[in-house]
Amino acid sequence: MKADSGARMRLNLLRQGAERKVLEPLRLHGWIAAVERESAGGEEFLILTAARGDASHRVALLYSCASSNALYKQLATEVEHIFFNGEPYHQESYASGLDKPVGPVDEFPALLVQWNEASRNGKFADVASEDFGPPTRRSMRILLSETPIEAVWLRLRQLQSVTLAEKMIADRARRESASLEPSVLRAKAEGVSYALRNAADYFRKGDEHAIGQRIVNLYYGTLSFAFAEILASPSSADTLETLENSTKQGHGLYTVDAVDDGAKAVAVGMLGSGFFPAWMAAIGVTIAGLPSRRPRSPQDLATVNADTWILVEDLFATIPEVADLFADIFDTPPRWIRPAGDMEANLGQAFGPGAPRSQSYIKLVDQFGRLTAEDIARFPGPISDIREVDSKGDGRHYRVLVKHEHLPQPWDALELHHSPFERSALLLPIFGVIHQYRVICLVLLYALSIIVRYRPSLWRRIQDGDLDHLRALIDAFIAVAERILPQAFLETVAGQPVFARQPAGF
Structure with a gap:
């Protein structure tokens, strides 16, 4: 035997x-x-x-x-x-x-x-033809340029052409197995073209003005990008006219001055009507308990669902790209954390026969050392077995178990934010469920634009008064938004990932 x-x-x-x-x-x-x-x-x-x-x-x-x-x-x-x-x-x-x-x-x-x-037949392999289905374009766009943001804007300017916008939407409809009538396709293309022209005008004019005007222009430019995103979706029944009608009911956001008279304690919230909830519905985000009327005081704010509003300070805390300035100004913890590999914890399961792993350990790194284990538990995703480990003086590190069944890597199970300035970050959602970075930026731009336009005394204190420490934070955020938002919306309008780097950046 x-x-x-x-x-x-x-x-x-x-x-x-x-x-x-x-x-x-x-x-x-x-x-x-x-x-x-x-x-x-x-x-x-x-x-x-x-x-x-x-x-x-x-x-x-x-x-x-x-x-x-x-x-x-x-x-x-x-x-x-x-x-x-x-x-x-x-x-x-x-x-x-x-x-x-x-x-x-x-x-x-x-x-x-x-x-x-x-066994070849001339220059060709002597094999039977294989049916790979109809040929398609690559599912992503890779843009190489010495100035990546210029490459992004070049593609956005191309879509200002109704003809090219129509071709883009038709191609996206094929990829998403959607059927569009020619008249609907044309109307969508005209709406996308118009919205992108508006966005480009607002972003370009922002460069020519002082910081206050740049904030207002960036808000309206981002709003136009959101219009284009909805119209470009083959599954959306919205037209430019219906979106314009939704804005007639307001933008769907509001601000309330908190008890503290500083900008950091201004609250911004979401209403049940107007453009913003229409946008959220278009991207599949549902938020319950939205107020139908705008709260006008801290007392009113206390009566509405706490998940439907957020402080400006907390919005800044959700922007990883300005985290160093935020930590210098505020004592509160960030609302994001950086994921990292954990080879030590996975060593026993990394190799060997058997089924692919369905769960893996990673580290979540808080470089400022302000987040507790209870804070980590609030982050979204299939995270468990949270435990603080030795960071060796590098902030605070938490080892967590991520379940990723049917997914090759633990990162694939997490809704991570990526940008040219932050390789990957896990964000704490605003309004309870919104993790999309472009949406968070629009909400913050809305709040800042309200301060600029309707709170001139507060804005003057930020400009050159006792709140001037916030000016550097706002300047940094505006610079980040001008670089990241056009690329983020190019992705959502075209319906495909976009990687824009310098030639040696890969």
Whole structure:
């Protein structure tokens, strides 16, 4: 029984080696490859066949070079080439008197090239045509430019053409298996073109004005981008007219001055009517308990659902790209955290046979050391087993378990934010459920634009008074928004990821 068990084990190893080193490479090049015969009678070997076009071949694969000369001679009458596992061991002795080539299986790739060359049809491989379905464009856009934001704006300007916008929406509809009537497609294209022209005008004019005017322009430019995002979606029934009608009911946001007279304690909230809730519905975000009337005082604010409003300070805390300035100004914890790999915790499960991992450990890094384990538990995603670990003086580190069944990596199970300034960050949602960075930026821009337009005394204090420390934070946020938002909306309008980098940035 022991001998039989050993023979079966060796034959199984031989099959695995044949599949990896011979059969898979053959199939990769269009050959029909299979195991014709196998033997475990003391000296394990396989007979392998391959066919492509009019060509056919048979080779043998031995478990060991140290097989009997009789076996070598027998196989030489059946195959054109004999391979063996491992390195040669007295090959001249064991394989003497043969008229067929013998060598280690690692030499098979060179033989495969010869077979391919001999079986070609002119410049073409002699293989049957395969049906890969209709050809499609790459599912992402990679933009290389010395000035990446200029490459982004170039693509956005292209979509200001109704013709190109129509082609983009039609292509997106095909990818999403959506059907659009020609009149609907044309109306969407005209709306996208108009909205993107508006956005470009507002963003461009912002460069020419003082910070207050830049804030107002960026808010309205971002609002126009949101219009374009909704109209470009093949699944959206909205038209430019219906969106304009929604704004007649207001923007769907409001601000309330809190008890503190500083800008950080201004609250901004969401209403049940107007453009903002229409936008959220279009992107699949549902928020319950929205007020129908605008709260006008801190006392009114206390009566509405706390998940429907947020302080300006907390909005800034959700922007990772200005985190260093935020930490210098405020003592409160950030509302984002950076994920990192945790090889030490995953070492025992990283390798070996079996099903792919369905859960992995990662680290969540708070570089400012202000987040507690209870704060970590509030972040979204399939996170559990939260435990603080030694950060070695680098803020605070938390080890967490992420469940990612049917997903290759734990990051794929988390809604991560990426930008040119922050490789990846997990954001604490605003209004309870909104994690989309572009939406968070619009809400903050709305609040700042209200301060600029309707709270001139407060804005003057920020400009050159006792709140001037906030000016640097606002300046930094505006610079970040001008770089990130156009690219973020290019992605949502075109319906595909966009990677914009300098040529050496990859």
